[in-house]
Amino acid sequence: MDRPCPIIFDLDGTLIDSAPDIHACVSAVLRQYQIAPLPLARVRSFIGGGVELLWTRIIAACGIEPVHRPALIAAFMARYHDATALTRLFPGVIEAVGRLADAGHPLGICTNKPMGPTRSVLQHFALDRLFPVVVGGDSLPQRKPDPAPLRLALQMLGVEGNAPRALYVGDSEFDANCAAAVPVPFLIYSGGYRMTPIADLPHHAAFDRFDDLPGLVDQAMAL
């Protein structure tokens, strides 16, 4: 490997499978309001744009009066803050991220998940020490696919310039379009929450297994 390359990761659907916890929090809130729960796959398809968009989609899907929105979101956030019981790391994540850190790549997180639950879940999986930089969905007024959060994460890792030498790793439309807007090369994980075929999303390379990520990073850096 030549020079280390800053690598920023998305969180939900990329490093962690958090949909079961998000679904459980959503179901509990809907139950509180006597609204029938949505299936896990439906809620999973609503994840990626942050809490506000999640609830816009739930409210539309369940035909809820918009006047309830602030109370629903507040009830959700109270549960979501430390919801980790049903969340799992995707296979091979710890090993791959550990190898990249050992190789000297500065690592960061850029997620649309709010900072509170992001910190909780990173601590829960002892990932916080591997990611010195974390930008969450409430760190800025803008969220992915706007490039601002990813630019901030890169800046916090000391990366400057119009086409920075760095990589973004994610799973979704939000991540692909954010990386393209920065622009930085985007590595897409096929096992996450994406609803669009990979071929239709801007990306540099795709991977199905985290074991393959360190090799892909080396290839991307050789360009």
Ligand SMILES: O=C(O)COP(=O)(O)O
């Ligand atoms: O909170 C979300 O909707 C998704 O967060 P992500 O950016 O980590 O995928």
